Amino acid sequence: MSQAFESQSFNLNVNGVDYPVNVEMDRNLLSVIRTEIGLTGTKEGCDDCECGACMVLLDGQPVNSCSYLAVQAQGRAITTIEGVMTGDEMHPLQRNILEEGGVQCGFCTPGMILSAHALLERNAAPSEEEVRIGLSGNLCRCTGYTKIVAAVQRTAVELRS
């Protein structure tokens, strides 16, 4: 029988908005983002840190939110896929992954975009190999990755110019 953990009230800053939450200490960030805050773009694929579908950014760093306690994310800036757009304007990564044909079923796409986002933040001109290594924490079963890599490289060029 599982141990009941105490609840705690705190704020989570998601996509620039403070959300007050009251959740058990053992709740993972993924379930709080999806069910308490109501942002379902972040996906659960394995609950085991293996697939990357649940990836979010914490202060710009990619984290598998399935294996990160919500309470640990207090005071940090959390970015989900819903926070990548600027107003109604897609981020170039979103536009390019779409135009290159890097989206099929779309379930890995939010995590993939956030990984790529973090990669381009720390390396504005990644080689193809650096892109491939940078995205290797995000499993995609549909595309064979080719068009996703092309989209990230195209975005890097666009953002530099």
Place this chain on the structure above:
Amino acid sequence: MTPSATAQATTRRFVRADGPDKVTGSGRYTADLSLTGTLVAKFRYAQVSHARITKLDVSAARAMPGVFAVITDADVPDVRFGPMVQDRRLFARDVVRFEGEIVAAVAAVDAETAQRAVDAIVVEYSPLPIVNDVESALSPDSPLVHEDWADYGAPGVMVRNRNDASYASIAKGDVDKALAEADFVVRSHYESDGCHAAPIEPRAVVAQWEGNKVTIWTSTQVPFDARAGVCETLELPSSRVRIIVPHLGGGFGGKCGFHYEAHVAALARIAKRPVKLVFSRREEFLAPDKRREGIVYDFETGVKADGTIIARKARLVIDNGAYTADAGFFSQLAAMHALGPYKIPNVLSEAHLAYTNHQPSGSVRAPTAPQTCWALESHTDEVANKLGMDPVAFRKLNAVDSNVEGPSGQTYGEIGVQQCIDAATAAAGYGKPLADDEAIGVAIGWWPSFASASGAYIKIDGDGSGQIITGAQECGTGAVMTLRQLAADELGMQPEDFELVYQDTSAAPYDMGATGSQTLFNNGRAVIAAAGQIADQLRELAANKLEAAAADIVLADGMAHVAGSPDRGVAIAKLAATAANGELLIGHGSGPPPPAAKAVGNTCVGDIGMTAWRAPQFSCHAVRVRLDRETGVVRVLRVSTAHDSGTIINHTGAQGQVEGGVMMGIGQALTEGTKYDDQARQRNAALLEYKLQTCADAPPIDVQFVEIYTPDAGPRGAKSLAEAPNVATAAAIGNAIAKLVGSPVRRLPMTAERVWETINAGNAS
């Protein structure tokens, strides 16, 4: 022969209509849905592989606060079901036959309560002997997986005997005589492990009753099939069951068939609340009756000294698992793949589908094909080596060709297998010098197109925009997205002019679903027919307005104009506005499927129509690999492909299918295989132990299409595509490894450990 109207469609850059939902995170998948008062469903699984249930007591679980329903076999209609062999029930009755079999289901206020209730269910078992491998399953003294197998309903044509759920054979000529006359006979034995579809989205189902009708949102590839399963097992008419599929996070066959929709609906009916089931990754590995089947293969091929194949015997034993699911056609399909796309005058190909106490097998992307292609093409290289012939030259000599009889007695029309071999090997640089420890392996594969009834409606509103309302299901391939292009081209409009309404059994006519690569092949025909009706209406309206004959009206670029007089025209939007006040613009289409193909001159046992293939697809993959001889680790450096899938309608989507299929093939080749313990339980039911290929593993992939307009096929001479690219990759990798090692690795996946063992087989002492 290619109609000129296709030019625009085939060259257009394609951005999918559901894409913005998916890249922004606003798209809803089944697990993202919530309804007020929704309960959480959890299953109690057998956890043992073969046992008689001696006690099943759910009273403690039912009494727990927060638990709204606990159901077992006693709470659902007495129905045994199965698409071919009716060998399964929703819940185990008396006997459990694999570890992931469902014994009971719970609906409770939250996941923790549901899990406590599952744990409070008392089940006691008396062990039964476990059938853990396919060869022993077929021995006359094997324990039976199904004591009552003979009483099960099944099509009369199926040949069943004890643990053999389906025996099929294809025979032509006199194979024994031909083998006796052959200059060389080569015999090979191979084995392949089972593996998984592993879509990134785990399965989810939400069910809600209103009155006596139930609406089920589910992550299925086949909504109409899912509806039929619910109707059959819960004894409901289809008018009381509505299946809606939100965005679907991949399937690869794993989400075909009818799965947990009825369990969740039954829970929701008893609980009188909406109920939601979301699978964990571990459940994804253990429970579904869809995983790629392991097979054991024996080949015997006779050739003349000039390299001509004159005879082949093949015997395959396929792991059916504990229930037949949709695998009833696998034996005949595998028997075809054991022959391959080769001209062989004398054949005997036999396959058995053996019950075991493993997870049931079912259609995963090109069922039976990649692994049988791997075994056959490894054998083919062994035959070429025996002759001292180059394996590519050997294939060129023996592969089927246009208007030449294939191994099952079917003669194909114009096909591109020879061009595929040339294109793939040229792109790979086959025959050019390579670095040390590198080699290029080559394999050819084939796969049918499946014809099926399929329907769609189209309507055009007064503002000139329209909806395509289709029974077709999108699993990620983009096939449904491409339907907009077909409608737009028929009507001289733009794809963006159309909204797609799909994945709702109560809104649209029947379609078989995202299965058998059939969506564009069949629903494309339906959409074109529906658009054609509207085109006729528009031509009549324009003819009246322009004082011309309807037959002379051309629809192009948003205008209806008189042929040869582009200036004499009227905007389609204007005609639509006129129609909105009169006879509405509504089209419906299905149209008869293309005629069935025929094979002649062969003798088949257990013939379920799989020996003749409508619009067969052909492929050649040439793969360059590097081997680390110290560790047995194989790195795939480049995959060069060529496919004959007929006319390609959507190049962006088609390339994506090839790239994804190749990547899945690399996984099957090197890392993906289920391991069983001695109790027939999976040992690697997690992504940490069952390794999918990552972005860093992925090689460059050359994609080439040999586009041949194919009559009596899909729209505009298209064949199917989605499964075919998965067929030949593992085989080509195997042949490259065999070149480097000096002999083939005889078990799939060819893990580093197995490669190392093959390298060092001679050094054991």
